Amino acid sequence: MFQANFMPDIQKLYIGDELVWGTKLSQIEPSSNDTSQGLVPSPTGLPLTSSPPLTPLPLTPTWEMLQETTARLLFMAVRWVRCLAPFQTLSKHDQLLLLQESWKELFLLHLAQWSVPWDLSTLLGCPQARERLPADIHTATEIKTIQEIMCRFRQISPDGSECGCMKAILLFTPETAGLCDVQPVEMLQDQAQCILGDYVRTRYPRQPTRFGRLLLLVPSLRAIRPLTVELLFFKETIGEIPITQLLGDMYYMEKCVTTP
Numbered sequence: 001m002f003q004a005n006f007m008p009d010i011q012k013l014y015i016g017d018e019l020v021w022g023t024k025l026s027q028i029e030p031s032s033n034d035t036s037q038g039l040v041p042s043p044t045g046l047p048l049t050s051s052p053p054l055t056p057l058p059l060t061p062t063w064e065m066l067q068e069t070t071a072r073l074l075f076m077a078v079r080w081v082r083c084l085a086p087f088q089t090l091s092k093h094d095q096l097l098l099l100q101e102s103w104k105e106l107f108l109l110h111l112a113q114w115s116v117p118w119d120l121s122t123l124l125g126c127p128q129a130r131e132r133l134p135a136d137i138h139t140a141t142e143i144k145t146i147q148e149i150m151c152r153f154r155q156i157s158p159d160g161s162e163c164g165c166m167k168a169i170l171l172f173t174p175e176t177a178g179l180c181d182v183q184p185v186e187m188l189q190d191q192a193q194c195i196l197g198d199y200v201r202t203r204y205p206r207q208p209t210r211f212g213r214l215l216l217l218v219p220s221l222r223a224i225r226p227l228t229v230e231l232l233f234f235k236e237t238i239g240e241i242p243i244t245q246l247l248g249d250m251y252y253m254e255k256c257v258t259t260p
Contacts, residue, residue, distance in 0.1 A: 061123065071238075093180055098172065112149060116154055173189065
């Protein structure tokens with residue numbers, strides 16, 4: 001029986017070396033291979049380069065850099081989900097279903113975090129991006145929406161705790177078709193939203209619209225079709241493998257290393 005009092009309250013939302021829901025940052029750090037590639041989380045949970053560059057960061061990363069990074073960002077999103085203690089209280093069926101239904105929102109949020117130092121607008125409109133996608137109005141609108149999400153994220157600049165709550169809100173979607181038990185998913189989403197609201201009001205009392213601006217990112221992220229994200233960011237890395245199958249393999253192979 002799912003117990004509502006299992007869920008953490010606002011006192012368990014940490015800033016610094018821990019993230020929301022009591023998951024330590026050290027538990028979801030990327031492997032040494034990720035670190036060697038220059039992608040490691042900062043103390044606030046935002047991925048930064050492993051060592052500060054001596055020269056200013058480029059305003060726009062190369063297309064090759066973006067392609068090399070997307071697979072690692074997806075892996076980090078799956079690892080974050082795998083280490084989320086409340087998520088483990090759900091049935092295995094519901095866990096996999098929620099991950100498969102929310103992967104593109106979680107990936108785009110990780111991409112937004114990673115791209116904070118850069119402006120991806122030009123890159124997402126380059127010929128390499130356009131040639132991967134159908135030339136129709138719907139797809140063009142989605143690309144514009146992704147560009148707007150990245151821009152709004154840079155303007156708001158959410159901290160690591162806010163991003164943790166946002167990910168939980170996106171992950172725990174009670175409207176997902178096929179769930180075995182909707183109630184705990186709904187309760188966890190409500191809890192994540194309440195924690196985010198309380199945190200923002202406490203941490204940013206002079207920004208009364210911040211909470212609303214963060215929540216407005218949710219429908220924008222959900223408006224993007226999974227196929228568009230798959231074609232744009234993963235065409236070269238996964239080939240013809242269905243990404244839902246890949247997510248299942250990644251999720252069940254990945255183990256969250258807990259610290260004593």
